[in-house]
Amino acid sequence: MAPGRPAFPRTVDGSAMNLEALLSARLAPALAEVAHAAVDPAVRRSQHADFQSGAVLPLARGLGRSPRELAEAVTARADLAGVAHAEVSGPGFVNLTVADELIAAALTDVAGDARLGVPQTKQPRTVVLDYSAPNIAKELTVGHLRSTVIGDALARTLEWLGHDVIRANHVGDWGTAFGMLIEHLLDEGATGVSRAADLTAFYQAARAKFDADEDFRDRARLRVVRLQSGDEETLGLWRSLVAESRRYLLSAYERLGVTLTEADFAGESGYNDQLASVVDELDAKGLLVASDGALCVFPEGFTGRDGGPLPLIVRKSDGGFGYAATDLAALRHRTRVLGATRLLYVVGAPQRTHFAMVFAVAAAAGWLPEGVSAEHVPFGSILGTDGRMFRTRSGDSVKLAALLDEAVTRASALAPDPAVAAAVGVGAIKYADLAGDRRSDYVFDWDRMLALTGNTGPYLQYAYARIRSILDRAGAFRPAVRITHPAERALALELLSFEPVVESVAATLEPHRLAGYLYGLASLYSTFYEQCPVLKAEDGVRESRLSLCLLTGRTLRRGLDLLGIATPAHL
RNA sequence: GCGCUCGUAGCUCAGCGGAUAGAGCAACGGACUUCUAAUCCGUCGGUCGCAGGUUCGAAUCCUGCCGGGCGCGCCA
Known part of the structure; x- marks a missing residue:
C-alpha cells in the first residue's frame, strides 16, 4: 500500500477485501450490546441495498421489543464511520450501503494483489480427490465427463486456496x-x-x-x-x-x-496386495460375517430389498475380491499412507449407498479417525434433449472424442482460428457441465451451450476477449479505482465478492456458484461497457475505468481457470 | 416394498429460513458515425407439484400424498 494513503479498514481475520466480513465485524459489537449476547450479524447481499442484516428479526420476541426498534438501536450504536451507511427498512432489516470511497480503496488494493484479494487458507488440509476413474482398454465416454470435469474444477479450486490436493485417478485396470x-x-x-x-x-x-x-x-x-x-x-x-x-x-x-x-494414476491393481490385509483387519475387529460363502460386513442402518440387513461384500464366495474391498483398501491407504485428512469421491449419485456403506465400515474399522472426513460428491446424469439418458441413436454411450470433435466444429463457426475454436468448443461443454447444481441432471443441448448470450462458456470467453481488446488499446496505466457512475459501482461491488464466492465453492464443493458469479460479473461488465466510455473518458476516470476492465478481466480469467476453462485473448 | 433424489415462467435453469421469487432462451418493442452490436436496454410471462405443520417470516425446514429418476449381496 502506498504510504500516505489512509489505512484501509481491516477485518479481524486480516482479509482486507471481504466487505461482508468487514460489515459483520462492525455490526457485531452493537448487536451484542443490544441483545446482551453474541449474535451472528447475518450480513448478506441484498436487492434493496448493497448488503442487509436481518439479525434482529429473530431476537425481537425474546427481548420483548419490536424488530424495527431493535434495528434502530443497532444502527445507532454500530461504528460504521467511513464504511457504510445504515438504514432500517421493512420489518426490521438493516440496509447497508457501502461508502464509495471504501469500495474504491478496497478494489485498488485488490488490483495490487496477485491473488485478487483471496487469501490462502490458514488451515490447509491434505485432500485426496478421487475423480475421472475411467477403465483401461476402453474409450472415454460422456459417462466419464462429469466426474472428470467437476473433479478437476474442485482440484483446481482447493489447490489454489492452498490445500494439498492429491489427485487420485482410480482407473479400472484390473478384473476378470x-x-x-x-x-x-x-x-x-x-x-x-x-x-x-x-x-x-x-x-x-x-x-x-x-x-x-x-x-x-x-x-x-x-x-x-x-x-x-x-x-x-x-x-x-x-x-x-x-x-x-x-x-x-x-x-x-x-x-x-x-x-x-501420469503421476495421478492410482489404478485398482495397485491395491491387490493390500486386500488380504483389509480382510484380516476387519476380521480382527470382529466386523466380518460369513454369508452365503462370502465375507461381509453389515453396517448398521442399511436394509436391503427384503428388509434385512444389507451387506458390504468384502470377499466374494469364490474367494475373489470385489470393488468394495478395493475401495476400502484405497481409503485405508489414503488416510494411513498418504496422510489425507479429507477424502473426496466425485462419483455419480447412484453410488450413494455404496459409499455410505464403505465410509461406515471404514469408520468402524478405525480408518477414519477424528479429524479425517470422507465425502461422496455425487452428481446427476447427462440427458439428451428428449429428456432421457444421453446416448447415440443406436443406444450406445457417446464417445467423448466424438463429442469434442463436434463441439470444435460447431465452435469454428464462431472462431475461425482452430486453437480458439477448440478452446471455445471444449469450454462450452465443460461450462455447461459446471454451470448447474452438480446433483441435478442436465440436458445436453448444443445450441444452448454454444450460445453467445446467457450463462454459457462462449459468453464469458467473449466478455474476456472484449476486455483484452480494450486493454490492448489502452497502453500502460496505473491501476486506481474511483466511483463516478452507478454501473461502475455495481461492477466494483461485485468484483469484491470474488473471495466469498471461491470460499463457498470450497466449502460446498459446488462449482456452479462460481459459474453463476462469473456470469453475473460479465453481465455487470457489459452494462458498464455500454454506459461508460473507457478510452475516451477524461483523465483519472479513464484510469479508473481501465482498472475496472483489468480487474474484471483478471477475475474472469482466474475464475474460468479454476473451472478449467481456457480464456483465449481474441475471439 | 424400503431408501435416496428431483418437481420453480412456454423451454433450460438459479435462488435452499428473510422484504415485491430471479436469469437466459422464446415472444414483442427499442439502441449501431461501436472501446469486438457475437452486445446492451425495456415489456410480457410464475396459486415455486398438492395438502398440512413448525416459525415473527417457508420456494427454502418437517410430515403425508401425487408424479419422474436412481439404488437395494457377490458388476464398478
Whole structure:
C-alpha cells in the first residue's frame, strides 16, 4: 500500500477485501450490546441495498421489543464511520450501503494483489480427490465427463486456496475382463492395440468373441487365473494394455484441459496386495460375517430389498475380491499412507449407498479417525434433449472424442482460428457441465451451450476477449479505482465478492456458484461497457475505468481457470 | 416394498429460513458515425407439484400424498 494513503479498514481475520466480513465485524459489537449476547450479524447481499442484516428479526420476541426498534438501536450504536451507511427498512432489516470511497480503496488494493484479494487458507488440509476413474482398454465416454470435469474444477479450486490436493485417478485396470482382453491381444498379434482410437473396437471384438466362442471363453478364464497368480508373460501383456491406455487417456485429458497426469494414476491393481490385509483387519475387529460363502460386513442402518440387513461384500464366495474391498483398501491407504485428512469421491449419485456403506465400515474399522472426513460428491446424469439418458441413436454411450470433435466444429463457426475454436468448443461443454447444481441432471443441448448470450462458456470467453481488446488499446496505466457512475459501482461491488464466492465453492464443493458469479460479473461488465466510455473518458476516470476492465478481466480469467476453462485473448 | 433424489415462467435453469421469487432462451418493442452490436436496454410471462405443520417470516425446514429418476449381496 502506498504510504500516505489512509489505512484501509481491516477485518479481524486480516482479509482486507471481504466487505461482508468487514460489515459483520462492525455490526457485531452493537448487536451484542443490544441483545446482551453474541449474535451472528447475518450480513448478506441484498436487492434493496448493497448488503442487509436481518439479525434482529429473530431476537425481537425474546427481548420483548419490536424488530424495527431493535434495528434502530443497532444502527445507532454500530461504528460504521467511513464504511457504510445504515438504514432500517421493512420489518426490521438493516440496509447497508457501502461508502464509495471504501469500495474504491478496497478494489485498488485488490488490483495490487496477485491473488485478487483471496487469501490462502490458514488451515490447509491434505485432500485426496478421487475423480475421472475411467477403465483401461476402453474409450472415454460422456459417462466419464462429469466426474472428470467437476473433479478437476474442485482440484483446481482447493489447490489454489492452498490445500494439498492429491489427485487420485482410480482407473479400472484390473478384473476378470482382462482375461478376454489379453487373449484377444494375443490373437491379434503384437500390434493389437496400437492406436487409441481402436480401443472401443478392440474391447467390443474381445467381448463378441467371449460371448460367441466357448474355446475363447475358456482361454480367457484361464488367462484371468494366470494374471492373478502373477504369471510374468501375462503381466507383461497386461502392462502393455495399461501403458497404451494411459497414453490415450493422457492425450484425452490434455485435449479436455484437465490437470490429471501420469503421476495421478492410482489404478485398482495397485491395491491387490493390500486386500488380504483389509480382510484380516476387519476380521480382527470382529466386523466380518460369513454369508452365503462370502465375507461381509453389515453396517448398521442399511436394509436391503427384503428388509434385512444389507451387506458390504468384502470377499466374494469364490474367494475373489470385489470393488468394495478395493475401495476400502484405497481409503485405508489414503488416510494411513498418504496422510489425507479429507477424502473426496466425485462419483455419480447412484453410488450413494455404496459409499455410505464403505465410509461406515471404514469408520468402524478405525480408518477414519477424528479429524479425517470422507465425502461422496455425487452428481446427476447427462440427458439428451428428449429428456432421457444421453446416448447415440443406436443406444450406445457417446464417445467423448466424438463429442469434442463436434463441439470444435460447431465452435469454428464462431472462431475461425482452430486453437480458439477448440478452446471455445471444449469450454462450452465443460461450462455447461459446471454451470448447474452438480446433483441435478442436465440436458445436453448444443445450441444452448454454444450460445453467445446467457450463462454459457462462449459468453464469458467473449466478455474476456472484449476486455483484452480494450486493454490492448489502452497502453500502460496505473491501476486506481474511483466511483463516478452507478454501473461502475455495481461492477466494483461485485468484483469484491470474488473471495466469498471461491470460499463457498470450497466449502460446498459446488462449482456452479462460481459459474453463476462469473456470469453475473460479465453481465455487470457489459452494462458498464455500454454506459461508460473507457478510452475516451477524461483523465483519472479513464484510469479508473481501465482498472475496472483489468480487474474484471483478471477475475474472469482466474475464475474460468479454476473451472478449467481456457480464456483465449481474441475471439 | 424400503431408501435416496428431483418437481420453480412456454423451454433450460438459479435462488435452499428473510422484504415485491430471479436469469437466459422464446415472444414483442427499442439502441449501431461501436472501446469486438457475437452486445446492451425495456415489456410480457410464475396459486415455486398438492395438502398440512413448525416459525415473527417457508420456494427454502418437517410430515403425508401425487408424479419422474436412481439404488437395494457377490458388476464398478
